[in-house]
Amino acid sequence: MALAHPQSDAVSPVITCAGVHKWYGEFHVLRDINLSVAKGERIVICGPSGSGKSTLIRCLNRLEEHQKGSIVIDGIELTGNLKNIELVRREVGMVFQHFNLFPHLTVLENCTLAPIWVRRQPKAEAEATAMKYLERVQIANQAHKYPGQLSGGQQQRVAIARSLCMKPKIMLFDEPTSALDPEMVKEVLDVMIGLAETGMTMLCVTHEMGFAKSVADRVIFMDRGEIVEQNTPDAFFTNPQSDRTKLFLSQILSH
């Protein structure tokens, strides 16, 4: 399998999954996942629903527990050790399908909560950083509103800014545009493209194939808990290897 690892020779990987398995009860949701992500790499994970792609990225910051194999994030292995989990979560930002902003806090407070309490930043500094990132996602003028007053696209941009305020080394996106009205998808994707251009290590579960083509270094296709195929976007879309990939691509690209 031809792999495009732009920097894999130069830098040790920031994410290493080796032989990762996970079960929900009897259901085998992740089967022998081996994945290595280099610093600055941008990965799109796609696959049919129920293929385990969300579960995989949720294992990377231990929102889900894997039962077999090892996951090492930035040199720290994820085990039951709570201290390690907290350390990893500081360095790994996550953006959710349903935004999950804190409705009782203003946009600005959403962004400063973790820097103040987890990173122990002074309030003024955290607010300055937050305003910088809110500026970057073009929502600084809404900083004092509550999430309930914003549109879905605006909320998702705030969610991205909130993650960035922790200055993470890795960003995980779990179907960030799936819950949005169609006209709001672009504003969120534009923010993500801008983020990719800064060299952020990104893993993104998405069905936005345009985003995959223009931004990803590597596309991973999952089905039934396995990584079926991974390749550069060019090769992935023009020359898929497995039948399952071909079927999936024909289904999502036909409409």
Next chain:
Amino acid sequence: MTGTVENTAPPAMAEERPPVATVGPLAWVRNNLFNTWYNALLTVLIVWAVLRVVPPLVDWLVIKAHGFGAPPQECRADLGGACWAFVAEKLRFIMFGMFPYDEQWRPLLVIVIFIALLGASCDRRFWHAWFGLVWLAGLAVVGVLMWGGVLGLTPVENTYWGGLPLTLILSVIGLAVAFPFSILLALGRRSTMPAVKAICVTYIELIRGVPLISLLFMASVMFPLFLPTGVTVDKLLRAQVAFILFAAAYMAEAIRGGLQAIPKGQYEAADGLGLSYWQKMGKVILPQALAISIPPLVNTFISFFKDTSLVIIIGLYDLLGSAKAALTDPSWRGFYREAYLFIGLIYWAFCFFMSKYSQRLERDLNRSRRH
């Protein structure tokens, strides 16, 4: 298909007023009180009942009532009017119980302090950690005023405490201590740690399954049996502890309801940002869960404020107890309607205030969150 759909924008229309018969007070009465035959019947019945009940009540309460200075013989001569003289005569006894007469400015000051503290606590500008210290200081002053023995104040045994200060001490301290305890219980009940969960579930179910009266009896009668001879724990303290234990179990269930209403995504977002368990709960989950829990919590507050009157069965003279005691005065025996009405009004005033305040709080919290 193209070309067949015409532009159907409506023509401009003059602003039309509703027909006259559908607005105004008469129309309202017809639409709301007499819109069906059974509504009309209910309306008539209610008007008849009101006319039957209200005039005699006003008669008894006000018109035929005896003056504040009337002697008991005069009240007894005509029972058709309320004898407010009884309340006037026994006011200090009902309010302060058997607290030494000359020292009753102390429990009065205690009432003022409690009301001031409660009033200030209603203002969200005071919702800071330092205000907890103000409360502690206030309670210390309450303790000094009630017990005395320092600063030249005559010592007063707590068996002489009574009336409204006792009710306030039992309920305010009881609820204030039970509240944090109940939060821990609610969190424990939802904990992933099996031992913590089992302890909290057992505690809540055990306490909730027992009537408050039996818990008070246990505190007053059974508990001393388990103590080594010579060791005694104050009766009031025992009642207070029983009360706290009971209130905490109920409040924990109200809070658990709020916790369950918080979507999983809130927990995940807090986890994903690296917040610790207590940061997540304190900053993200509880502020939302408690706001949701306000109606059931206030329900608990109100019922426990009134349930403090049960301490009468273990011989403490709270507001209800001292009112009953006032009725035992031979010369004023029999004026129980006036006594119960008076203390009922006091209980009602506190409960009504709690209810109104909770409604305002709910509205304020919702306003900042949604629109």
